[in-house]
Amino acid sequence: xxSVFGNKVKISIFGESHGPAIGVVIDGLPAGEKIDLDEVxxxxxxxxxxxxxxxxxxxxxxxxxxxxGILGDTLTGAPLCAVIRNTNTRSGDYGNILxxxxxxxxxxxxxxRYGGNNDIRGGGHFSGRLTANIVFAGAVCRQILKRKxxxxxxxxxxxxxxxxxxxxxxxxxxxxxxxxxGEKFALxxxxxxxxxxxxxxxxxxxxxxxxxxxxCIVQGFPAGIGEPMFGGVENIISAxxxxxxxxxxxxxxxxxxxxxxxxxxxxxEFYFDENGQVRTRxxxxxxxxxxxxxxxxxxxxxxxxPTPSISCEQNTVDLQTKENTKLSxxxxxxxxxxPRAVSVIEAAxxxxxxxxx
Numbered sequence: 001x002x003s004v005f006g007n008k009v010k011i012s013i014f015g016e017s018h019g020p021a022i023g024v025v026i027d028g029l030p031a032g033e034k035i036d037l038d039e040v041x042x043x044x045x046x047x048x049x050x051x052x053x054x055x056x057x058x059x060x061x062x063x064x065x066x067x068x069g070i071l072g073d074t075l076t077g078a079p080l081c082a083v084i085r086n087t088n089t090r091s092g093d094y095g096n097i098l099x100x101x102x103x104x105x106x107x108x109x110x111x112x113r114y115g116g117n118n119d120i121r122g123g124g125h126f127s128g129r130l131t132a133n134i135v136f137a138g139a140v141c142r143q144i145l146k147r148k149x150x151x152x153x154x155x156x157x158x159x160x161x162x163x164x165x166x167x168x169x170x171x172x173x174x175x176x177x178x179x180x181x182g183e184k185f186a187l188x189x190x191x192x193x194x195x196x197x198x199x200x201x202x203x204x205x206x207x208x209x210x211x212x213x214x215x216c217i218v219q220g221f222p223a224g225i226g227e228p229m230f231g232g233v234e235n236i237i238s239a240x241x242x243x244x245x246x247x248x249x250x251x252x253x254x255x256x257x258x259x260x261x262x263x264x265x266x267x268x269e270f271y272f273d274e275n276g277q278v279r280t281r282x283x284x285x286x287x288x289x290x291x292x293x294x295x296x297x298x299x300x301x302x303x304x305x306p307t308p309s310i311s312c313e314q315n316t317v318d319l320q321t322k323e324n325t326k327l328s329x330x331x332x333x334x335x336x337x338x339p340r341a342v343s344v345i346e347a348a349x350x351x352x353x354x355x356x357x
Contacts, residue, residue: 241302268296
């Protein structure tokens with residue numbers, strides 16, 4: 001499986017949703033860096049299941065057990081390995097999908113790729129459960145990045161048809177970054193929370209699910225980083241973000257909306273600021289030109305599909321009898337993945353940027 005990302009700082013993810021544990025090994029972290037483990041645990045809890053009505057009722061402590069790579073609070077330079085125990089599994093809930101793949105889930109594709117030997121319980125290695133590993137790796141990386149002046153923040157850009165206030169593309173203030181970094185239901189405009197929760201509840205009451213978009217901003221990343229054609233900042237961030245299950249699209253800057261504009265509207269004009277630095281008055285390019293960072297904030301949005309595991313009846317096939325059949329999914333599933341995905345998208349960006357920096 002391709003569960004390894006990075007070349008300078010490499011993460012290798014292991015485990016299954018209903019196995020004894022999941023975990024991650026991180027190679028290439030610089031020795032001597034101090035890591036605030038309390039802050040790492042705080043970021044883990046933003047993603048952890050069971051802490052919000054929009055998430056699965058499955059409760060997991062998500063307390064990483066660090067096996068190597070840190071002594072006291074300092075990285076040693078050895079591979080950093082963390083294990084997260086699975087303590088609240090109900091594998092019996094998945095008995096009816098062994099031969100009946102869930103629509104829009106990895107079940108059928110994985111059945112073909114691995115000859116039916118893949119672990120189907122909770123999605124196995126394809127489960128969103130494994131994103132806890134990404135958050136751990138990202139929480140470590142972002143502390144190192146922050147000491148280099150790089151800040152990362154994300155928020156729920158939309159759930160269904162309900163939209164939050166977008167980030168100001170040319171930059172946001174430090175107070176907003178700090179607030180969002182500590183929230184489980186991260187919004188720029190907190191007044192949108194009730195409407196978003198209502199949209200999730202409406203889907204959940206019908207045994208259905210709902211998707212949305214996460215917007216992420218990176219500030220303070222130096223200009224001139226990245227390489228054409230396949231080593232650009234968008235390429236590397238996208239590769240990490242698409243490692244997050246349920247992400248189906250990504251756009252930078254004005255993205256798809258920019259394709260509808262004239263060049264005179266979409267182009268970002270340059271100027272010298274009061275410190276003599278080259279800046280742009282707008283940021284439709286999302287912080288990257290030719291795959292190379294411009295010094296403006298890196299800003300992107302990731303589309304998150306509705307949770308495939310829903311309880312309302314759907315059409316599928318029986319892979320053993322070779323007949324069409326019906327499926328109603330049991331178990332504990334998120335009616336909306338988006339709120340928990342915010343911290344994962346931030347973490348994926350942090351791991352990608354560590355590799356570039």
